[in-house]
Structure formats: structure tokens, C-alpha cells
Amino acid sequence: MERAVSPDVRKLGLWSAWLTTLFSLAYIIAQFAEWFGWLGSGGGPESASTASGLIILLTPSLLLGSAFVVLMVSIHYYAPVEKKIWSHLGLIFAAIYATLTGIVYYVQLTLVVPHLLHGEVDSIRLLLFKPFDSLLYSIDVFGYSFMSLATLFAAFVFTGRELERMVRWFLTANGCLIPFLAFQIYWHSLIWGGALWAVTFPGSTISLILLFKRKP
Numbered sequence: 512m513e514r515a516v517s518p519d520v521r522k523l524g525l526w527s528a529w530l531t532t533l534f535s536l537a538y539i540i541a542q543f544a545e546w547f548g549w550l551g552s553g554g555g556p557e558s559a560s561t562a563s564g565l566i567i568l569l570t571p572s573l574l575l576g577s578a579f580v581v582l583m584v585s586i587h588y589y590a591p592v593e594k595k596i597w598s599h600l601g602l603i604f605a606a607i608y609a610t611l612t613g614i615v616y617y618v619q620l621t622l623v624v625p626h627l628l629h630g631e632v633d634s635i636r637l638l639l640f641k642p643f644d645s646l647l648y649s650i651d652v653f654g655y656s657f658m659s660l661a662t663l664f665a666a667f668v669f670t671g672r673e674l675e676r677m678v679r680w681f682l683t684a685n686g687c688l689i690p691f692l693a694f695q696i697y698w699h700s701l702i703w704g705g706a707l708w709a710v711t712f713p714g715s716t717i718s719l720i721l722l723f724k725r726k727p
Contacts (some may be wrong), residue, residue: 611654
């Protein structure tokens with residue numbers, strides 16, 4: 512028997528899942544374009560981005576953080592009482608992710624990009640976003656580790672069959688990417704395992720779209 516979900520939870524969950532999917536796919540497309548060298552960089556995962564590349568990459572990334580937190584709030588209110596401990600943990604870690612990565616992207620877009628456009632980087636060299644070798648890159652992958660942790664805890668909410676099973680599978684798979692994210696600073700090749708995020712995260716949000724759309 513279907514468990515009733517309030518109209519507000521259903522609508523908020525559906526729209527936040529749509530937005531999270533949209534922003535994540537925009538970032539994924541931009542990231543692959545960056546790795547192929549289509550955004551002006553040298554290509555590959557170790558090349559620093561140009562100013563235009565940062566704008567294209569980080570604008571959807573900044574918006575993704577807020578949309579993901581709203582989605583996790585929706586999951587928390589969707590969860591039955593006995594499962595809310597897991598959704599609550601997921602929501603807290605999602606907020607940590609959005610805060611850490613939001614600081615990184617806002618600083619890049621409002622401070623670093625204008626300096627790059629004017630060709631003046633000496634005063635902000637510490638804030639340059641260089642893969643595997645910069646302060647803000649370390650903060651960024653730390654933030655995404657918390658995102659994976661959030662989805663791992665949220666997976667425990669979904670114990671049903673069919674769509675809930677699919678949601679649980681994708682959320683768990685995304686949670687299992689934590690080592691590939693957290694330790695790629697030491698072993699750069701782990702980024703290729705972390706790139707599975709391009710499958711597991713949109714898979715999670717698309718399956719949540721289907722779930723919230725179906726709920727009465």
C-alpha cells in the first residue's frame with residue numbers, strides 16, 4: 512500500500528529533483544568539454560581552467576548546492592518516522608557540502624574570475640583553482656565527499672521495491688565514491704573512479720523525480 516506524502520513535500524521534492532538533475536547535467540557536460548580542451552584549457556583533468564571555463568563550470572555547480580539541500584529536506588519529510596535519523600544525517604552532511612563548495616565557487620566567480628579577466632593574479636594566487644594542487648581544490652573535493660556521505664545515509668530511507676529500490680541503489684552507489692573523492696589529492700588517478708559521479712548522481716536525482724512524481 513502506498514504511503515501518503517503531503518502535496519508540499521511532493522512538489523518540493525519533484526522540483527528540487529528536477530533542478531538538481533538539470534544543474535548536475537550542465538556541470539557534467541561542461542566538465543567533459545573542459546577535459547577535451549573545448550573551453551580553452553590544455554585539456555585533461557590536471558589543466559587549470561580559463562576564466563570563461565570557470566564561469567561555465569562553476570555557475571551550475573554553485574546552484575547545485577542549494578538545490579541539493581532542498582532535495583534532502585524533501586527526502587527528510589518523505590521518510591517515515593523510524594527512518595528520519597538517516598535522512599536527518601543526510602541533510603546535515605548535504606548542508607556541509609553546500610557550504611564548503613558554495614564558498615569555493617562564489618570566491619572563484621566573484622573574485623578570481625574578474626582578476627583572470629584583467630590578467631592580474633599575483634594578489635590572488637593562493638585562491639587559484641588548480642586541480643590536485645590548490646587550497647580551494649582540496650576544499651572542493653572535501654565538500655563532495657560530504658555530498659556522497661549525505662546520499663549514503665539518505666539511501667537507508669528507501670526500503671520499498673521498484674522505484675524505491677532504484678533510488679536506494681543509485682544513492683548507495685554515489686555514497687561509495689567517497690574514497691575516490693577524498694583521496695584523489697594523493698593519488699590523482701582516483702579521479703577516474705570519482706568520474707562515475709556523472710552516472711550515480713544524476714541517476715539518483717532522476718529516480719527521485721520518478722518517485723516524487725508517482726507518489727499520491
